[in-house]
Amino acid sequence: MNTVEFHHVTKRRKGFSIEDLNITIPKGYITGFIGPNGSGKTTTIQMMMDILQIDEGDIKLFGTSHKDHTVKQRIGFVYDDLFMYEDFTIKNMKSFIAPLYKTWNEVLFQKYVEEFELPLRKKIKKLSKGMKMKTSLLFALSHEPEFIVMDEPTSGLDPIFRRELLDKLQEMMVRENQTIFLSSHITTDLDRIADHIIFIYQGKIMLQKAMDEIREQFYVIKGRSDIIDTDTRELFIGIQDSELGFTALFEGDPLLFEPFGNDIVIEKATLEDIMYFMTRKEKLNREASISEGTTVN
Numbered sequence: 001m002n003t004v005e006f007h008h009v010t011k012r013r014k015g016f017s018i019e020d021l022n023i024t025i026p027k028g029y030i031t032g033f034i035g036p037n038g039s040g041k042t043t044t045i046q047m048m049m050d051i052l053q054i055d056e057g058d059i060k061l062f063g064t065s066h067k068d069h070t071v072k073q074r075i076g077f078v079y080d081d082l083f084m085y086e087d088f089t090i091k092n093m094k095s096f097i098a099p100l101y102k103t104w105n106e107v108l109f110q111k112y113v114e115e116f117e118l119p120l121r122k123k124i125k126k127l128s129k130g131m132k133m134k135t136s137l138l139f140a141l142s143h144e145p146e147f148i149v150m151d152e153p154t155s156g157l158d159p160i161f162r163r164e165l166l167d168k169l170q171e172m173m174v175r176e177n178q179t180i181f182l183s184s185h186i187t188t189d190l191d192r193i194a195d196h197i198i199f200i201y202q203g204k205i206m207l208q209k210a211m212d213e214i215r216e217q218f219y220v221i222k223g224r225s226d227i228i229d230t231d232t233r234e235l236f237i238g239i240q241d242s243e244l245g246f247t248a249l250f251e252g253d254p255l256l257f258e259p260f261g262n263d264i265v266i267e268k269a270t271l272e273d274i275m276y277f278m279t280r281k282e283k284l285n286r287e288a289s290i291s292e293g294t295t296v297n
């Protein structure tokens, strides 16, 4: 069962487009959304939340159209831009937001205000970046949503609260069967808590897999450059050479490299390794096709 399904979604913006986007967010898991700056993460989230119109395709939330207003009740959306409410205090905002939700939980709201150490009577514009993010989180969690969507939730947070937040999300997912979708640049956060990963680059999905499969299938291989020939190099998704030797990303069974014995080192790849090598490969392909006079879409 999927909480979200994108079917052949296309969005064209000036100088950037997402073509034929097909992604699924499974129910009851944490899905991490990664990609370098400007890859289309916020655009995708805004399309899902119907803040941004799609040009083609369709998006289903809880099996219904994402344009259906009743589905919004079931989503907690966390983002760092509380633009509409800068002159409000948290207290003012609550009197405005709470009545919008049938499932508003005042006890939970008060509990989070204390836990997040938020000042109820200070104007939003006077709050720090991290406090604004916590405020967004406070409102999103207080109506007990079934699905939490977070756009870069950890970026403005100090490491202590970041860790507490990630632990809380994981606890909610396990205890209440929550579905959580979060975009992040901080791939180490997702290495820790994500069950599924969607990796987007230049509007294209590079990888969409369960974390268990990623852990089993992706490896970083290192060794002296002179021990591998061209055929072996072709096995890698990406490779980087330096005076110290080569470092490469490999997808598959690492037993293939057994004949090299101790001459090479095999480590499990992190999400950062995967993102780095896949992005690098794509860039090199693009450069090659530009110099050959062809274009890659």
Ligand SMILES: Nc1ncnc2c1ncn2[C@@H]1O[C@H](COP(=O)(O)OP(=O)(O)OP(=O)(O)O)[C@@H](O)[C@H]1O
Residues within 6 Å of the ligand: 013, 014, 015, 016, 035, 036, 037, 038, 039, 040, 041, 042, 043, 044
């Ligand atoms: N309002 C807008 N109008 C036109 N193009 C936009 C607009 N907002 C973003 N873009 C473009 O869309 C592309 C994707 O941006 P988006 O914000 O979705 O990326 P992102 O992956 O969330 O990036 P980041 O990690 O830097 O936040 C970029 O090329 C950006 O310039």
